[in-house]
Amino acid sequence: MNIIEAKQLVHEFFRRDEEGNIEGIQVALNKVDLKVEAGQFISILGHNGSGKSTLAKHINALLTPSDGTLYVDGKDTADSNNELAIRQSAGMVFQNPDNQIIASIVEEDVGFGPENMGVPTDEIWERVERSLKSVGMWKYHAHSPNKLSGGQKQRVAIAGVMAMEPKCIILDEPTAMLDPDGRKEVIKVAHELNRKKGMTVILITHYMEEVVGSDYVYVMDKGKVVMEGEPRDIFSRVDELKSHRMDVPQITLLAHELKKSGLDIPDGILTREELINVLNLG
Amino acid sequence: MFREITIGQYYPAESRLHRLDPRVKLFGTLIYLISIFIANDIWGFLFLTVMLGVVIGLSKVPFSYMVKGLKGIVTLLIIAGVFNLFMTPGQTLAQLGPLTISDVGLKNAVLMTARMIFLIIGTSIMTLTTTPNQLTDGLEISLAPLTLINVPVHEIALMMSIALRFIPILVEETDKIMKAQMARGADFESGGIVKKAKAMVPLLVPLFVSAFRRASDLALAMEARCYHGGEGRTKMKPLRYEEYDKRAYVWIVLYLLVLIVIRVVF
Structure with missing residues (x-):
């Protein structure tokens, strides 16, 4: 069964004037179809304003559809009775690491979700330890989050979601405010959770490099899903990606240009090693 | 400072x-x-x-x-x-x-x-x-008995602990804004009390804007982690x-x- 299934999902934001009359409608999501199977690592790519964060908020039931349907773990997000159950099965990590950490001690912050769910005290401690270990932050459990680096804070935030034991975790541009090291750290942790714990991961990003290891990629532009497929397939459509204002990684671009100039290499080169291999053989 | x-x-x-x-x-x-x-x-x-x-x-x-x-x-x-x-x-x-x-x-x-x-x-x-x-x-x-007369004790306690968490963050931010403004020639040091107080206004406006943005982000993050008030909540450290x-x-x-x-x- 699909853990997340969106059918013709539409979301409209209303712009209002001072009297509250509707001045204009902005369509943030335009008939989006999306399917995620349990255990998959899915990426959603898009530049600013493509609607990808709006989609993330829908999956967490922070927004509800204007039209169309969205089912998360078999529950309709439009029904407000499902709100808490949906947020338990689909946890969300946000962009700004500082603005999503609630407590002044790491372990207390990770315990916040389970506390809200009414988990008994002993089990909260077990979950906190388990989830902090799974992101490699257990040794900082008694620290203040203010003293951690951006990447570490973001890992704490991921642990905070893991402690709720969701079926699926949505990372909404988790690396946008981090330095390159922090970005690698967070993406690595996301892949580890997917591989070792079988967690379904939905990574929302505008960095194409981060999409490389995923099972399936959706590209969004102006509220629509404009491309979808496996990373290799997506990366081979360089000109199409450029038309949707995506920054194609340099290696892929280089391979693409080499191919255009007549070199016999396959489409969709993702990493530097791959290109070196191909060039040696060719 | x-x-x-x-x-x-x-x-x-x-x-x-x-x-x-x-x-x-x-x-x-x-x-x-x-x-x-x-x-x-x-x-x-x-x-x-x-x-x-x-x-x-x-x-x-x-x-x-x-x-x-x-x-x-x-x-x-x-x-x-x-x-x-x-x-x-x-x-x-x-x-x-x-x-x-x-x-x-x-x-x-x-x-x-x-x-x-x-x-x-x-x-x-x-x-x-x-x-x-x-x-x-x-x-x-x-203060739990006060809930009987509709005092939101849990909410007040939560607000206090969140405020304490954000004090160092906002202090750091104030420092940053001050330095950014000093780099563009703002003067926070000289003059009498009135002049100093007036120099603070351009500092407070961006600080408030950012504090509100943080508050709205935090509220969203809390909601996403199933926060729905004190009802049915358990304690990690009772x-x-x-x-x-x-x-x-x-x-x-x-x-x-x-x-x-x-x-x-x-």
Whole structure:
């Protein structure tokens, strides 16, 4: 069964004037179809304003559809009775690491979700330890989050979601405010959770490099899903990606240009090693 | 310049006072505050001083730390003392031109100053030995009966702990904004009070904007983690009374009784 299934999902934001009359409608999501199977690592790519964060908020039931349907773990997000159950099965990590950490001690912050769910005290401690270990932050459990680096804070935030034991975790541009090291750290942790714990991961990003290891990629532009497929397939459509204002990684671009100039290499080169291999053989 | 702000300052140490349940400390502080006003002669204050000395010894916090808190109110103490000394009617002890010192005035001035000093030191012992989180937890439980009259105790406690978490972040942000504005020629140092206050306005506007943005982000993040008020919530670190907490309650009550006896007998 699909853990997340969106059918013709539409979301409209209303712009209002001072009297509250509707001045204009902005369509943030335009008939989006999306399917995620349990255990998959899915990426959603898009530049600013493509609607990808709006989609993330829908999956967490922070927004509800204007039209169309969205089912998360078999529950309709439009029904407000499902709100808490949906947020338990689909946890969300946000962009700004500082603005999503609630407590002044790491372990207390990770315990916040389970506390809200009414988990008994002993089990909260077990979950906190388990989830902090799974992101490699257990040794900082008694620290203040203010003293951690951006990447570490973001890992704490991921642990905070893991402690709720969701079926699926949505990372909404988790690396946008981090330095390159922090970005690698967070993406690595996301892949580890997917591989070792079988967690379904939905990574929302505008960095194409981060999409490389995923099972399936959706590209969004102006509220629509404009491309979808496996990373290799997506990366081979360089000109199409450029038309949707995506920054194609340099290696892929280089391979693409080499191919255009007549070199016999396959489409969709993702990493530097791959290109070196191909060039040696060719 | 803002880095010196120390609200709810905590002095980490391993002491009996640090280990004590925050509810006991809150109760003790309350009793202590009442006791300061029960004591009204030299014997009462002698007893208070001895007891305070014992508690300071138990807390393992350097005495100089507590005295720091007094610096801020020296002016207030002097003004209050002087007014009490000269403005209270009673039998004249000394006369300095138009100013008279009466016996009641002298007694009031001394009592008043002593009470203020005891008050500051006593309450600072509590904040120095209790982490802000323990304090809010303790308050939440101690004030729980107020929910019956619709006081949102849980929400207030949560607001307090979130505020404490964001103080260092906002302080850092203020520093950043100040530096950015100083780099463009803003002047926060020179001029009188009015000019300095005016220089603060362009600082406060971006600070408030960012604080509101943070608040809205945080609210969303809390909602995403299933926060739906205090109802049905469990505690990761619930407060449990230990044997020594119970003994501490006995000591606190004994202390109050002794003080009342002193007041009645002498």
